[in-house]
Amino acid sequence: MLCCSYDGVVKKKSGLGATCVTRHIADQKEVATVVGLDIxxxxxxxxxxxxxxxxxxxxxxxxxxxxxxxxxWRGKFTKAVSFHTVHWIPHKERFLANVHLCLEKGGELLFNLFAGVPAIKVARDIKTHPKWREYLTDYTLKLYEWPKGDVAGMSHMLEECGFEVVTCEVHTLTFKFDSLEKEKAFSRPLLGHLQYIPEEKQDDFLEDAISMARGLYQKDEQGRVIWEMPQIVVHARKL
Incomplete structure (x- = not known):
């Protein structure tokens, strides 16, 4: 089993998540070995x-x-997985080609990636916010999500890289929070900007980012914001 990861925004949480996933896979009786990769x-x-x-x-x-x-590693793995990682990788065709290289014939790949998440628009736009732009001059959001709903484009790339598409679908995760503090905790992993913001101003920054995001989302009958995270989920097989 091959587990691919990529250096994320919140390093400790990213590493902990990757470790837990890899360990969970290794704990399955039918799994012989697991190799975890990270940049x-x-x-x-x-x-x-x-x-x-x-x-x-x-x-x-x-x-x-x-x-x-x-x-x-070449041609030796039966399966490869990557969860909430591929949107950090700019050259997705290289990711697919190299995973293909590691899989045996008939080996399977499962991964997901963000595709048109409204909160990511906020993460980009807030860099020019009058209150925060002076702090964010040197910050670049290195997140490369897939175009919203573009199943056909992803399927074509998979086929070009030597995969048979088993399923390639849009899934939308939804979250609702009953407090601002929970919204802040949810938003932090997407906002690498915080490393450039003075600690005493970070709560204020998060509140501005959340206020911007709320304008892009609908609310439920209780007035809670429905945070939507559209993604593409792929199951493919090496030909």
Whole structure:
């Protein structure tokens, strides 16, 4: 089993999530070994130090670079997974080609990625907010989501990279929160901007970002914002 990750916004939480997923997979009786990959050395060190399964190992690799793929990985994996990761990868065709290289014939790939999330528009637009732009001059949001609803485009890319598309569908996660503090906790992982904002101003920044986002979402009958996270979910097989 191959688990692909990518250095996210909130490093400790990202590493913990990847470690838990990999460990859960390794705990399944039918799984022989699991290899976890991440571009960040810090994430790999974190995952390795928190790993309790002898069947799991972690390695530093930019999945976009074929040169880093070891010979003993090529054509050796039965399955590859990547959850909430591919929208951090700019060159998705390289990701697909290199995962294809690692899978055996008939091997399966499962992944998801954001596709037209309104909150990500806020994450981009807030950089020019009059109150915050002076702090964010050097910040770039390195998140590369897929166009909303573009199942055909993703299916075509998969086929070009040598996969048979089993399913390629739009799924929308929805969240409702009953307090501003919960909305802040939910928003933090998407806002790498916070590393540029003075700590004493971060709550104010989060409130402005949430206020902007609320204008893009509908509300339920109790007046709670319905936070929607559209994504593309893919199950593919190597031909």
């Amino acid at each position: 960040s050395k810090d994430m790999v060190n974190f995952a390795t130090s928190n790993n309790t399964s002898e069947k799991a190992s972690f390695h530093v690799l930019d999945i976009q670079e074929e040169s880093g793929i070891r010979e003993d």
